[in-house]
Amino acid sequence: MRFALVDGTPATSIPIDDRALHYGDGLFETIAVRAARPEFLSYHVERLARGIEALAIPPQHPDVLEREVATAATKLGEGTLKLIVTRGSAERGYRAPQHARPRRLLLGYEPASLPPSWLSEGVRVRMCSTRLGHQPRLAGLKHLNRLEQILARSEWQDPTIAEGLMMDEADNVICATSANLFVVRGRELATPRVDRAGVAGVMRRVVLELAVRDGLTVAERTVQRSELLDASELMLSNSVIGLWRVRELEGRMFSDEAMWRRLSTAIAACGGRSPE
């Protein structure tokens, strides 16, 4: 970690009675910073606002957030900013205080040290055995309850495997541990629904919008495991990695990359990370 701010002030710790620590009572955003600029910042702030509303945390002023993130991005130059909003301090018990005073954390990290070939040539991916539970009230949100992802990420140590795909209890494929999934079959670009489990990623939104603008056939729908092997391309997206193509899923090789190239070019054109 390069630096941390709590409510705008440099800090190395948070109060021991914060509800994020006790219950995971809060939300976060992971924002890529390139050339001192936060990528897709307005989308991050919008998603955070939706989560804050869903958890009935007092709203944060978007201007304050955007200004603070922009200033921190200037300081960071290249890397990742993590913005966390918690419900703040409280006495013991699940009941939220009537007049909660949310706490805002902003952490600056070095660029992720991932092999450059993962972006340029694609990644190896596995299936996880840890399933995602259904929780429509929390699905789509980037909240601080992340034990399912931690359990899934602990299933492999092989450093050549970049990600693991997770299914829900109904055998639908939902996402990777920290990325959204895109499946190309025929002329369709599909991505799993995230209304019962999963996170509605900012890069997922970017990809969907670019694909629609590009005239592609786009679907947010249920995705079965069997479709993965029939697909011509699989891709993974998140704000830090951009868009990866899947090169191998448990022994099945994917050589097509036309859709991935087309979308990567579009992402780069609107200011996102480029594989070149």
Next chain:
Amino acid sequence: MRFALVDGTPATSIPIDDRALHYGDGLFETIAVRAARPEFLSYHVERLARGIEALAIPPQHPDVLEREVATAATKLGEGTLKLIVTRGSAERGYRAPQHARPRRLLLGYEPASLPPSWLSEGVRVRMCSTRLGHQPRLAGLKHLNRLEQILARSEWQDPTIAEGLMMDEADNVICATSANLFVVRGRELATPRVDRAGVAGVMRRVVLELAVRDGLTVAERTVQRSELLDASELMLSNSVIGLWRVRELEGRMFSDEAMWRRLSTAIAACGGRSPE
């Protein structure tokens, strides 16, 4: 809060890179303290150890935990101790560090300010609309991912309602927001299974063991909502409250209390909270 220790040392904050804050990556125990003595301490330490093993957090020495809690109970006199074990500090990302150094938090709180009549005469209870998702890998554990309970507890403000019952997505009744449920029908004392959702409470274990010892017919099983209205008694248990009888569930009054009285007497006889 009366006091807080981090790894045995007085503290008011925790490092901002702790994984409990970022992901809810840890476990907790809520321990009642009466007459400077922690109640059912060995059961709390055992359950914590099971959770630590399930999350693959490096184990804590039970003697260290028990000694620290006992010393804190002496200092507290009357109240509640909350013991939290986190996976400790780490860099960004779900992947757990290979050599995690867990962090141990111990917080001392004043006695809960609940109406004494709730213990002596019973409580009013409602049904929550927030459902519990199924997650067999985490069910039973008292982990730090508690947004479902927070959403459920936010459903009512009426201070005369003590608790809300939660169902899972399959319409089974699982527990209250912060208590386990017991249902008396005929000669059977039943409590919902907690292998897909819910917490395996320490007081739940105490009640089950006392009931078996007392020769009662005991079942951990699926409980349907319709059974609640057919029951002769409903009871709620947790370590802080002991055993409450439900006086009213959404308009249905419960007047029987024979089983509740019998179990409360047994709990008091082994050192727990008594309604007298």
